[in-house]
Amino acid sequence: MTKVVKHNSMRSTNTLALFECIRKHGPITKKEIQQHTGLSWGSISTIALELISKKLIVEIKSNESMVGRTPCLLDISNTDNFIIGVDVNLSGLTAALIDLKCRVIKQVREEMFAPNRTNILTKIKLMISQLIASVDDKKKIKGIGLAMPGDIDIQNGISVFVPHFEDFSQVPVKQILEEEFGIEVMIEHDPNCMALTERYMGLAQNVNNFMFIRLSMGIGMSIIFDGKIYRGLNGSAGQFGHITMNPDGPRCSCGNYGCLETYASCETILRKSREGLKMGRAPVLETLLAQGDRLNLATIAKAARGADEFILGIFDDAATYLGIAIANVVNIFNPELIILGGDLMNYQDVFLSKMKRFVDFKCWKNAKHPIEVSTFGSEAAAIGAALLFSDKIYQNAVESEPSLPIRQ
């Protein structure tokens, strides 16, 4: 059923449109805003005054000397509102402080040794404290967002379960950090955070329907539909790592058989490489390890580049199954864009071209299927976690005061 639109919801939609326009294009004149949004001069003036009073935007004088009145420019206030984002990941912890223009002001990183409850929470708190200390007034920090792997309860801010983390079930992350810092906390699935980063600042700024695939220890997917995170009926959309590629395939950590993760995750590549070493079938990798390289993805990729046939076979398998899985997604959804990110993309030279060939080959003949690789590094999820508050800061500021009464 079509929902009715009321004057006050129209007003708040238009206020958000103006704010987003300034965030994207500021500093910008009212006339330019008019061209971008189609809003009337009067509406822009009224809304701008409101946003200035809320310290969300500022008016700045143009430096250009012009005949007649100097046009005033509107821009996002970059001294009044900051957000902290933290990416909690088995491969390390990253935290970033961003302003309302989505610029990273400061970034810190911690390695993840012995990932148990105490260590993880201590490090998270330490990083947040460092970032808070870099802002002149703590009150200017409007939120702390966390990108979390595993099962999470977004509503209540609870980390329900994370594979490989010790003593980390049912951790009320939101409550713990809000009590510690007195700042509002939100948590979100890590691929969703990375997708938000692409949406606000990356490859998807002009794309409404896209999918972000995180290829790391596990394989996650974020679906952005109509510009928003799509969660599905009960929040379990995006379990792309657990689609069945082969019902007779290897056992997966989820309890099923032949899931995509059993062919194409970093964890699988590591496990298969170890098996190859044990069987004496990965001579190039063995030589690298003998020369002092550590057994990790970087070294395994190096062995592939050194023409280790066994290791090349592992990457070929990953490329084949990933290609088929992505082609299946294209055949069903024909998305505007698929963005690939995560640790595995650091080694794209050893599998990406084969993977793309498989997508081409297995796609429905007419289906366009643009695939791009994220240009962000390991900071993508932390930035996206901060972006969880980007609209919220705006909403909190604007919605704290009732709209002008308008006759219905």
Next chain:
Amino acid sequence: MTKVVKHNSMRSTNTLALFECIRKHGPITKKEIQQHTGLSWGSISTIALELISKKLIVEIKSNESMVGRTPCLLDISNTDNFIIGVDVNLSGLTAALIDLKCRVIKQVREEMFAPNRTNILTKIKLMISQLIASVDDKKKIKGIGLAMPGDIDIQNGISVFVPHFEDFSQVPVKQILEEEFGIEVMIEHDPNCMALTERYMGLAQNVNNFMFIRLSMGIGMSIIFDGKIYRGLNGSAGQFGHITMNPDGPRCSCGNYGCLETYASCETILRKSREGLKMGRAPVLETLLAQGDRLNLATIAKAARGADEFILGIFDDAATYLGIAIANVVNIFNPELIILGGDLMNYQDVFLSKMKRFVDFKCWKNAKHPIEVSTFGSEAAAIGAALLFSDKIYQNAVESEPSLPIRQ
């Protein structure tokens, strides 16, 4: 980017909301409309007057005798607007005449022998003429919708290619029928039409995000997102029949290998049954044919019920792969509802319970996955094709006159 809302788009959204409310709940009082939509009394009165003048709705006097003023009831006008829908399918042609309340007024059906261009177009024209003749004034027929299989060009109303239809490439169906009847024509993929029927009148009336899977000679899917048909980047979303289930599987009509259709379409079940007969491995089916039954899905299902092991194996394969494919859709998308329809569902007793077990087994552990079977018969696609005009009649009527000028 958030789009701004202007007064006239707000007005037309609210007009549509009111129309839909009356279509769903009419006859209905203004007070009840207010409760359903939240629109003000004044807005309802203004919009109702406009819709009455366009002959979309009518005002009827309530029969209940009440103290004080008799409340007037609003209802959809069921004597002024009709639509014709035609389902063009290899298994037969169905045409239906419906009114604006989505009620089927008359229905006709033609068998599909020798499906070539001349035969098909002649039969379509004949059926449409029969339905037109049953309405007192031809002008009251506001549109003709066609549900088509194969590749279609929706924009231009062209049937590009249909497997199994002879001499039926690049047929300008819209142009041909508009010239013949002088009534506007639209064409749409058949699963999308069936999904519309579910959305307006069936299982999905209160579901915004669902998928409709048509299991017939081929396997098609319609995706309804946010209440609307989702087509994907270049219109090829829903090629569910061509997702790869096994890269080493049998050759598919699309040129690929191991597509879902090669395991679970009616065509595959027919082909495998014929192979079984040739090899003398389907004794129950052989007996049925010897007794005079024709070789079709109904007889094959009868053989399965008669415990023909070979035939049971064919249905088991279909159930297994369909179950895995649907579980994969659930894992990626976690839709609110999956509706199954099409000819194969006439024989659900021989495969559905096994298919559902496979979905349960292969789904991500927490993902809810409601699956229901359409309650419509072979008329579903024809009705849905007519429904293509349901909103359009409304739009044509309302948008023919400019909205009242409102200060921006």
